Amino acid sequence: MKTYLDCFPCFLKQALNAVRFTTADEKLHEKVMHDAIKMAASMDPRQTPPEMGRQIHRLIRELTGVADPYQEVKKQFNDYALAAEPRLRKIIEQSQKPLETAVRLAIAGNIIDFGPNSRLVDTQVSEAIEHSLSAPLDTEELETFKKSLNTSSVILYLGDNAGEIVFDRLLIEQLPLDKITFVVKGYPVINDATMSDAIATGLTELVRVIDNGHDAPGTIIDQCSDEFKKIYARADLVIAKGQGNYETLSNEDKNIFFLLKAKCPIIARHLAVELGSIVIRRNHFNLRAEQ
């Protein structure tokens, strides 16, 4: 997905939220805003929005000297989700359609995001779970997803945020474990999950986990590590969580299923869904090829 004009004001707002979250030093707030505006002025709009996000958050880390501003928040979200995990697993086990329920919960977990929402409270997560369990879901796309699961031998699961990966783990428990490689970010960016989150939530004990070698809040393939590129090339099914992965991979000619909550009006419009919808969507290159 290209960067829309609407994304530019949003970048600056996110930059301001992020630097205020990281430091109370107003001189640094000013410096980040100034540099973010300069970046925006020179940004190629054919780039995807996470490219700009990457630059902004790298800038904040450099200027503040804080390597992982969201470390504490990520821990809190992991702990929160781990505490909820037994209850969520029971919902899946008691469901008539455990895979569908696990997909719905994995999408609900995508509410845990520090990009568009600068603050997040427990009630929002609980509401997202309730909503996700009953909201309309594209069952045709879900069926295609199930078929693809059955016919695929190398499955890549691209994670999104800390906390959310506990929800992903519950979905992964419903999938063929030996075929799955879970991918986290190579370096801290916002509250995106890195290897330490995968370890803290026990994901590494369940499936193979690699990092992508990069620090974008999405997956910019040509900037990822060779290890990632190799397995991506071999994968016959990619499960991609969250808006950042949709923004960076929606034009890929690959069998990708995006699982996300449409939290941004521009992404919702791009997906042709209502804001706040729960989404399972195969990337359109495949749809086109089949039509």
Next chain:
Amino acid sequence: MKTYLDCFPCFLKQALNAVRFTTADEKLHEKVMHDAIKMAASMDPRQTPPEMGRQIHRLIRELTGVADPYQEVKKQFNDYALAAEPRLRKIIEQSQKPLETAVRLAIAGNIIDFGPNSRLVDTQVSEAIEHSLSAPLDTEELETFKKSLNTSSVILYLGDNAGEIVFDRLLIEQLPLDKITFVVKGYPVINDATMSDAIATGLTELVRVIDNGHDAPGTIIDQCSDEFKKIYARADLVIAKGQGNYETLSNEDKNIFFLLKAKCPIIARHLAVELGSIVIRRNHFNLRAEQ
């Protein structure tokens, strides 16, 4: 009021709303966004926000070749307010406190604004009127305002938007007409009232009306006409409507009463009121002098 960091994303959002309102040409949308970002990069934050607004809207007028993009909207708001005028006048006439009621309605009229709100519907104006008639109002400040009215001989009333000036007219009917000069903008900017709106709404038949010779959505005194500067210097009371006038005049050493609805979170914080509050506020230079 200086420009806060929070204003920068808002500038870009307003620029995008405004150019989309003016033309469907996406190339021009891009050009305006690009130039607005460059302007933001070089803007001195000690300038007030309307200085940036002035530059953005001038840019849009230049690039589109449309001298007054909001002409039709301004006419609609004038007509809407003129249709409501007899009903509003009756509310004032039947009130136990006609001046206070007229002040409340003049503040309600400030909801008619195309800056922060890109679209506005009838129900919003009706709700603003209902709210303004019953919401808490600083009665101490109102009493000071009344005293100042009685002791002043040259009163300047700085208007804000088309449509809103009909509400202002109802307040002016409660004031000493021969002492009042009403001021409109010198050139079109957003939906700010200009001389043609003052004529269309009959304001010119009630009091002396001048334009300020400038095109900022506020009052940047040193850029206004000599005629305006002269009468401003002589005025012993200034009634300033709306956020733009507050942003540009809050640091003036002058007897100014600001009448506005706090529609922007930054301005609400600056005034130390809740978002959406109705505000009558004497400028702090005078308060300081008296304390």
